[in-house]
Amino acid sequence: MTNKFELYKCKICGNVIEILVSGDGHPVCCGEEMERMEAKNDNQNSVGLTEKHSPIIEYDSDGNVNVAIYNHPMEDAHYIMFVQTISKDKNEAKIKYFYPNEKVQMSTDINGDSISARSYCNIHGVYLNQ
Template structure:
C-alpha cells in the first residue's frame, strides 16, 4: 500500500514518482516493483544534503546543506519541496549550474522540506 507523498524510484530507468493518491497496489516501472525512497535526515555527508529552512521577508528559502551542495552534471540536487501539511505542497526543480536553493514567496511557515540528490537520494528536514 502506498501513502500520499511517498517517493518511489525505478532502479532500471531512474523514473521517480511522488504518490498523489494512495492505493493498495505495487508501483511498477520497467516490469519491476519501484523502490520506496527512505527520507534520510542524518548520516555521513548530511552537511551537504539536509535541507536548511530560512524565513525571509518575502517567504521561505530552502538551501540544501549547511555546506553548499555540488551542482554539476554528475552530482546535483534535482528538486526541493516544502509542505505545510500533506494538502499544501510546493516543488521547485533545479539544474546543474544553479544554486542548491529555492525561494517560495508568500509562504510563511513550513512543516517539512525535502531535497533529492541524484546520487545520494532523498533528504528531509521536519520542523
C-alpha cells in the same frame, strides 16, 4: 499500499514518481516493483559525506519562507535535482527543479511555521530538513 507524498524509484530506468493519492497497489516500472525511497538527513551520513543534502529552512522578517542547500556540488554528474516543501498537514506542496551550476534556493508561501522540506540528489537520494 502507498501513502501520499511517498517517492518511488525504478532500479532499472531511474524513473522517480510521487504518490498523489494513496492506493492499495504498489507502483511498477520496467516490469518490476519500484523501490520506495526513505528520506535521510545529514546526521545519518554513515559514509562520511562532506556535502550537505538536507534543505535549510529560513524565515525572513516579512514572513517569507526560503529554502536552500549551500554545501552540495551542482555538477553534471552530481547535483540536487529538486527541492520540495510540504505543509505539515500534507495539504499543500511546492516543488522546484534545479540543474547543474544553479544555486539551490527557493521560496514558498506555504504557512511558514509548519512546513517540511526535502531534496533529491541524483546520487545520494532523498533528504529531509533536520
